[in-house]
Amino acid sequence: MENQPSNGKRAMEEELIKGCETANQLLEVLVHKSNTTHEDVELEGSVQPLVEDLVRKVLCSFTNTLLLLNTNNINDVSKYTIKDAPSSVKCPETQGTDEACKSFFHAEKRRGCYKRKSSAPTWETNSSILLEDGYAWRKYGQKITLNAKYLRSYYRCTHKYDQGCPATKQVQRTQEDPPLYRTTYYGHHNCKSSLSPEIMMEPAFSSGSSMILSFTSTLTSKEGYPFSSSLSSSTKLEPMEVIQDDHIVQNQLSSSDYLLLSDYGLDFNY
DNA sequence: CCAATTTGACCGAG
């Protein structure tokens, strides 16, 4: 078990640098925006997607860094980290008001109309662990798809009916051995969370190690295959103790330390 | 008791 921190460290460095640069770009955009007069309404409108994109990239960098911190196999991690947020945040809001069901509900059997997403994913991530994004998701279905051997799970924002939040995501496991998940997001959240929006991401992360625990269990619980196999996936398995992190970090963190980073046994001395 | 998940049926697109 040779420790090769240099690789991982390097990767983390790069991620952080990338995040830094992106944050700077973001700052520039915002500063520029605040300098412009309010006449530039159009400009403002066009800037928002860019801002969102940049924010996502920053978050990606954070996430990837966390991922790196959590991955034992440094060599593989580059494959699993999020590929830069595709600059294709193509504001799908334009995809038209979903004209409600044009179906003629006539049989009582008939369900509501199923509007389907026709737009491309808002963004996609690949990761060896499930990443939390700070939003409340509600699973509404799962499917086995043609070429994949694992289930795909469908989630929508908890506040879909509450606040009409259109965001959804799909999580698909693509590998077993090193667990690999692909998460595809559709749409953007417009729900207001109970937490202040600007720290949206923090609570999820600041719960640190439990973050990993929680989603892992989310999927492991049932995502095992339904097709037999020796995987003892009795339909009713107990919660299972997932991936406890090795280095037990006694959390005597002061409130200022809630920077999850401390959870990972890292000392980030500024 | 309520909210989240599970699960198979339903639906639209191709």
Next chain:
DNA sequence: CTCGGTCAAATTGG
């Protein structure tokens, strides 16, 4: 028809 996304009744869990 098949395929993938969604609904909603039943189930589970807190």
